[in-house]
Amino acid sequence: MTIRVTVWNEYVHETTQDDIAAIYPDGIHGAIADGLAGLLGEDAVIGTATLAEPEHGLTEERLAATDVLLWWGHMAHDQVDDEVVARVQRHVLGGMGLLVLHSGHFSKIFIRLMGTTCSLAWRNDAERELVWTVKPGHPIAEGVEQPIVIDRQEMYGEHFDIPDPDELVFISSFAGGEVFRSGVTFTRGLGRIFYFSPGDQEYPVYFHPQIRRVLANGVRWAAPTTSERRLPEVSNPAARDWTA
Amino acid sequence: MTIRVTVWNEYVHETTQDDIAAIYPDGIHGAIADGLAGLLGEDAVIGTATLAEPEHGLTEERLAATDVLLWWGHMAHDQVDDEVVARVQRHVLGGMGLLVLHSGHFSKIFIRLMGTTCSLAWRNDAERELVWTVKPGHPIAEGVEQPIVIDRQEMYGEHFDIPDPDELVFISSFAGGEVFRSGVTFTRGLGRIFYFSPGDQEYPVYFHPQIRRVLANGVRWAAPTTSERRLPEVSNPAARDWTA
Amino acid sequence: MTIRVTVWNEYVHETTQDDIAAIYPDGIHGAIADGLAGLLGEDAVIGTATLAEPEHGLTEERLAATDVLLWWGHMAHDQVDDEVVARVQRHVLGGMGLLVLHSGHFSKIFIRLMGTTCSLAWRNDAERELVWTVKPGHPIAEGVEQPIVIDRQEMYGEHFDIPDPDELVFISSFAGGEVFRSGVTFTRGLGRIFYFSPGDQEYPVYFHPQIRRVLANGVRWAAPTTSERRLPEVSNPAARDWTA
Amino acid sequence: MTIRVTVWNEYVHETTQDDIAAIYPDGIHGAIADGLAGLLGEDAVIGTATLAEPEHGLTEERLAATDVLLWWGHMAHDQVDDEVVARVQRHVLGGMGLLVLHSGHFSKIFIRLMGTTCSLAWRNDAERELVWTVKPGHPIAEGVEQPIVIDRQEMYGEHFDIPDPDELVFISSFAGGEVFRSGVTFTRGLGRIFYFSPGDQEYPVYFHPQIRRVLANGVRWAAPTTSERRLPEVSNPAARDWTA
Numbered sequence: 013m014t015i016r017v018t019v020w021n022e023y024v025h026e027t028t029q030d031d032i033a034a035i036y037p038d039g040i041h042g043a044i045a046d047g048l049a050g051l052l053g054e055d056a057v058i059g060t061a062t063l064a065e066p067e068h069g070l071t072e073e074r075l076a077a078t079d080v081l082l083w084w085g086h087m088a089h090d091q092v093d094d095e096v097v098a099r100v101q102r103h104v105l106g107g108m109g110l111l112v113l114h115s116g117h118f119s120k121i122f123i124r125l126m127g128t129t130c131s132l133a134w135r136n137d138a139e140r141e142l143v144w145t146v147k148p149g150h151p152i153a154e155g156v157e158q159p160i161v162i163d164r165q166e167m168y169g170e171h172f173d174i175p176d177p178d179e180l181v182f183i184s185s186f187a188g189g190e191v192f193r194s195g196v197t198f199t200r201g202l203g204r205i206f207y208f209s210p211g212d213q214e215y216p217v218y219f220h221p222q223i224r225r226v227l228a229n230g231v232r233w234a235a236p237t238t239s240e241r242r243l244p245e246v247s248n249p250a251a252r253d254w255t256a
Numbered sequence: 257m258t259i260r261v262t263v264w265n266e267y268v269h270e271t272t273q274d275d276i277a278a279i280y281p282d283g284i285h286g287a288i289a290d291g292l293a294g295l296l297g298e299d300a301v302i303g304t305a306t307l308a309e310p311e312h313g314l315t316e317e318r319l320a321a322t323d324v325l326l327w328w329g330h331m332a333h334d335q336v337d338d339e340v341v342a343r344v345q346r347h348v349l350g351g352m353g354l355l356v357l358h359s360g361h362f363s364k365i366f367i368r369l370m371g372t373t374c375s376l377a378w379r380n381d382a383e384r385e386l387v388w389t390v391k392p393g394h395p396i397a398e399g400v401e402q403p404i405v406i407d408r409q410e411m412y413g414e415h416f417d418i419p420d421p422d423e424l425v426f427i428s429s430f431a432g433g434e435v436f437r438s439g440v441t442f443t444r445g446l447g448r449i450f451y452f453s454p455g456d457q458e459y460p461v462y463f464h465p466q467i468r469r470v471l472a473n474g475v476r477w478a479a480p481t482t483s484e485r486r487l488p489e490v491s492n493p494a495a496r497d498w499t500a
Numbered sequence: 501m502t503i504r505v506t507v508w509n510e511y512v513h514e515t516t517q518d519d520i521a522a523i524y525p526d527g528i529h530g531a532i533a534d535g536l537a538g539l540l541g542e543d544a545v546i547g548t549a550t551l552a553e554p555e556h557g558l559t560e561e562r563l564a565a566t567d568v569l570l571w572w573g574h575m576a577h578d579q580v581d582d583e584v585v586a587r588v589q590r591h592v593l594g595g596m597g598l599l600v601l602h603s604g605h606f607s608k609i610f611i612r613l614m615g616t617t618c619s620l621a622w623r624n625d626a627e628r629e630l631v632w633t634v635k636p637g638h639p640i641a642e643g644v645e646q647p648i649v650i651d652r653q654e655m656y657g658e659h660f661d662i663p664d665p666d667e668l669v670f671i672s673s674f675a676g677g678e679v680f681r682s683g684v685t686f687t688r689g690l691g692r693i694f695y696f697s698p699g700d701q702e703y704p705v706y707f708h709p710q711i712r713r714v715l716a717n718g719v720r721w722a723a724p725t726t727s728e729r730r731l732p733e734v735s736n737p738a739a740r741d742w743t744a
Numbered sequence: 745m746t747i748r749v750t751v752w753n754e755y756v757h758e759t760t761q762d763d764i765a766a767i768y769p770d771g772i773h774g775a776i777a778d779g780l781a782g783l784l785g786e787d788a789v790i791g792t793a794t795l796a797e798p799e800h801g802l803t804e805e806r807l808a809a810t811d812v813l814l815w816w817g818h819m820a821h822d823q824v825d826d827e828v829v830a831r832v833q834r835h836v837l838g839g840m841g842l843l844v845l846h847s848g849h850f851s852k853i854f855i856r857l858m859g860t861t862c863s864l865a866w867r868n869d870a871e872r873e874l875v876w877t878v879k880p881g882h883p884i885a886e887g888v889e890q891p892i893v894i895d896r897q898e899m900y901g902e903h904f905d906i907p908d909p910d911e912l913v914f915i916s917s918f919a920g921g922e923v924f925r926s927g928v929t930f931t932r933g934l935g936r937i938f939y940f941s942p943g944d945q946e947y948p949v950y951f952h953p954q955i956r957r958v959l960a961n962g963v964r965w966a967a968p969t970t971s972e973r974r975l976p977e978v979s980n981p982a983a984r985d986w987t988a
Binding site: 589593612613614615616617619620621622623625627657659661663664666676677686687688689731732733734735736737738739740742 | 833837856857858859860861863864865866867869871901903905907908910920921930931932933975976977978979980981982983984986
C-alpha cells in the first residue's frame with residue numbers, strides 16, 4: 013500500500029531570513045520531502061503544505077488523503093488556527109500517523125495530544141549531538157548507525173516534560189553534557205506518533221543521511237494499517253446473547 | 257506529612273433528582289469524603305468543593321493547599337469554566353495528585369490531560385461488576401479483595417480511548433460480558449493521576465467498603481512527596497564547566 | 501520479504517488421547533500452520549517441528565532459518581531440553597519473533613524470558629470466552645471483531661504473573677466472570693514476543709477464523725526487519741574523537 | 745513501619761586488592777550501609793551480608809526478614825550459588841524489594857529476573873558522569889540535584905540489553921559522549937526492582953552525598969507495603985455465584 017505523506021512546515025524562517033534560506037533553499041519541508049522521496053521511492057507519495065496556504069493546506073480533504081503527517085514549526089506556533097489543530101488531532105485519533113519534529117515540541121498539536129507543557133532545556137551553541145539507539149530491534153532504528161553523529165546542533169536537554177512514551181528509541185547527548193530523549197513514540201486513539209528532536213533551521217540536519225533514514229523509518233512505522241479513519245466514539249450497546 | 261484532600265463534585269444530580277438524593281443524602285462528595293476520613297484518619301485532612309461555589313471552589317489558594325484532588329462530574333461537564341480547568345491542569349503538572357472518578361472520564365480536565373477522546377461503551381442496566389486486581393504489588397491494590405464484587409452497577413466497556421496507562425491496576429468484567437480497564441495510573445508533569453471507574457450516582461457504590469479502600473489507597477499513592485508546586489518550565493542554560 | 505515460520509508443538513495430547521486427536525487430527529501444529537498458510541499466503545513459508553524430533557526439531561540451523569517461532573506446549577514442558585531452551589532464547593534475543601500460545605505460559609522458554617512465575621488461575625469448564633480489543637490501532641488487532649466470541653474454552657484468569665507487558669492488545673472475559681490479559685506483547689533483546697491465550701487441546705479454538713486472524717497478524721508483527729541475528733553483546737569501546 | 749534492609753556485597757575486590765581496600769576500608773557494603781543509615785535513620789534497620797558467609801548470608805530466615813535487598817557484585821558473579829539465586833528470586837517475586845547496583849547488571853539474579861543478556865558497553869577511563877533526572881516527580885528523584893555530577897567514573901553505555909523498564913528515572917552522559925539508562929525500575933511478581941548504575945570499586949562513588957540520597961530514596965520506594973511474602977501461584981477456582 014502506497015503511503016501518502018504530507019510534510020507540513022510553517023515556512024517562515026526560510027522566507028524571512030536569508031541565512032536560513034541559504035541552508036534550506038527549498039524550505040525545510042522541501043529538504044525533508046526530498047529525503048523521504050529518495051528513501052521511500054515507490055512506497056510513498058510525498059506532498060507538502062505550509063502555514064500560508066488556506067487552512068494551512070490542511071483541509072479535511074487533504075488530511076483524509078494523508079496517511080502520515082510530518083510537522084515542523086517554531087516561531088509561528090500561535091499562528092496556527094485552533095480549528096485546524098482540532099482537525100489534525102481528530103485525524104490522528106482516527107488513525108493518521110504523525111511525526112513531530114524538533115521545535116514542534118511546542119506546537120499546539122503536540123501539546124494538545126500530550127496534555128503536558130512539553131517544555132525542555134535548550135541552548136543554541138552549535139554543539140555536537142550524538143544520537144544513541146536504545147531499542148535496536150525497533151523498526152525506526154533499522155539500519156541506523158550507533159551513534160548518529162551530528163557535528164553542529166542546537167542542544168535540547170532534560171527535563172523534557174512529556175508523558176512517559178510508549179517506546180524510547182533514541183537518547184541524545186550533547187557536547188555540553190546534557191541528554192535528551194530524542195526519539196519517542198506514543199499512541200493516541202488509533203494514531204501513532206513519533207517525536208524526533210534532531211533538526212533545526214540553523215543547521216543542515218535534514219540533509220544528514222542518517223537523519224533522513226530515521227525519518228523514512230518513522231514514516232513507515234507510523235503509517236496506519238488501514239486508510240479508513242475510525243475516530244473512537246462513545247457507544248451504548250444493548251446486552252447481547254453471546255450464544256446466539 | 258498530612259495529606260490535604262479536596263473532593264470535588266458537580267453536585268447536580270443530588271440537588272435535582274430525589275432518587276439520587278436518597279442514595280447520596282450528603283452528596284457523592286460527602287459519601288467519598290466520609291469514606292476517606294474513616295480510612296485515612298489522622299493522615300489526611302478532607303475538604304470538599306462543588307460546581308456552584310465561586311470558581312467552583314477551586315481557587316488558586318485552594319488548589320495550592322490541596323495535595324490530592326478527587327473529581328466527580330457527569331451531567332455538567334460543560335459548565336466547568338475553562339479557566340478553572342486550566343488552573344487544575346497547571347497544579348497537576350506541578351505536582352498535585354488527581355483522582356478522576358467514573359463519569360469523570362468525560363470531564364474537561366481528564367480529556368485535556370489525556371489528549372484523546374476518552375470515549376467508551378456504556379449501558380445502565382444494574383449489572384454485577386467484578387473488579388480484578390492485575391498488579392497485586394501496587395500500593396493502590398493493598399488489602400483489596402480479589403475480586404471486588406459490586407452487585408449493581410452501570411457498565412463501562414472497552415474500547416476505552418485513553419493513552420496506554422503507566423500502570424494497569426484493575427480490570428473489571430460485567431454480567432453482560434464486557435471488560436474495562438477500571439483502574440489505571442498516569443503521570444503528567446510532576447503529578448500522579450489515578451482513574452477509577454466504579455461509582456455511579458444511581459448505585460451506592462461509594463459506600464462499598466472495598467471501593468472506599470481503593471480510593472483511600474489511591475489518595476496515598478497520588479500524594480506528592482513535596483507540597484511545593486514545580487510546574488515544568490523551559491530553560492536556556494549556559495554551557496557549564498562540570499569540573500568546577 | 502517472505503516470513504519463515506516454524507510452528508512448534510509438543511504433540512503429546514494428540515498422539516496419546518483419542519478425543520484430542522479427533523479434534524486436531526493433524527495435530528495442533530497442523531491446525532495452526534493451516535490457518536497461517538491460508539491467511540499469509542505467499543507472504544510466508546510455514547513449517548512445523550515437534551518434541552519427539554531430534555533436538556525437538558529446533559537445531560541451530562532450523563532456528564537460524566526461522567523468522568517467527570510459535571510455541572504450543574502443555575503436559576510435557578519439562579521434557580524440553582534445557583540446551584534447546586537456551587538456544588531458542590538466544591535466537592529470540594538476537595531478533596527472532598516468538599508467539600507463545602495458551603498453556604505455553606508455563607513453558608521453560610516463556611518463564612525464562614519473563615523472569616516471573618507466569619502462574620495464573622484456570623478452570624476447565626467449557627466456558628464462553630469473549631476477547632476484547634483494547635488497542636484497536638495495533639497491527640495485531642487489524643480486522644479483528646469486537647469482541648471475538650469463543651463458545652467453549654478453558655478459563656484463564658488473573659492474576660497472571662508476568663512483567664507489565666509493552667503493550668496490552670486483548671483482554672478476555674469468561675462466563676464465570678474472570679478476566680485475563682489474553683494478548684500481550686514484549687520485547688526481549690531484539691526479539692518481539694506475543695503471548696496469546698485463546699487455544700486449548702480440548703476445544704477447536706485453532707479453527708476459529710478470528711483466532712486464526714490474530715495469529716496471522718501476530719506473525720506479521722513479530723517478524724524481524726532483518727533476517728540477521730544480532731545477539732546483544734558486551735563491548736569495550738575506546739574513547740572516540742567524534743569530530744573526526 | 746521500619747524498613748529492614750540487607751546490603752549484599754561479594755566483598756572480593758576489597759579483600760584482595762589494596763588499592764580498592766583503601767577506597768572502601770569497610771567494604772563497599774559498609775559504605776553503602778553507612779550512607780543509608782545516615783539518611784534513613786530510625787526508618788530503617790540496616791544489615792549486611794557477603795559472599796563468603798554460609799549461604800552467602802542469604803538464608804531463608806534472613807531473606808524472610810529483609811524488606812529491601814541491595815546487591816553489589818562484579819568479579820565473583822559465578823561463585824554465587826544457584827540455589828541462593830533461586831531463593832532470592834522467589835523472595836523478590838513474593839514482594840521483597842531489590843536494588844541492583846552497577847556491575848550487578850551481570851549478576852545471576854538480575855539476568856534471571858530480566859530474561860535478557862543485560863550486556864552493555866563499558867570503558868574504565870575515569871570519566872565525568874552526569875546523572876540527569878528525566879522523571880522529576882518520581883519518589884526516587886526526590887531532592888536530587890539536576891544533574892548529579894560524578895567527577896570520575898567507569899563509563900557504562902548503550903545499548904543496555906534490558907527489557908523496557910516500567911519507569912526510566914535517570915539517564916547518564918559521560919565525558920566520552922556515551923549515554924546510559926542509569927536509573928530504571930521494574931516490577932516482577934509483587935517485588936519492586938531498581939537498577940542504578942553509578943558506583944564502582946575503583947571510584948569513591950558510594951560516598952557521594954547525591955548517590956547516597958538516590959539509594960536511600962530507592963530503598964523507600966522498593967519497600968513492600970506488607971512484610972508478608974505472597975509468591976504468585978497457580979490456582980484452580982470453582983465457578984462462583986457472585987450474587988451469593
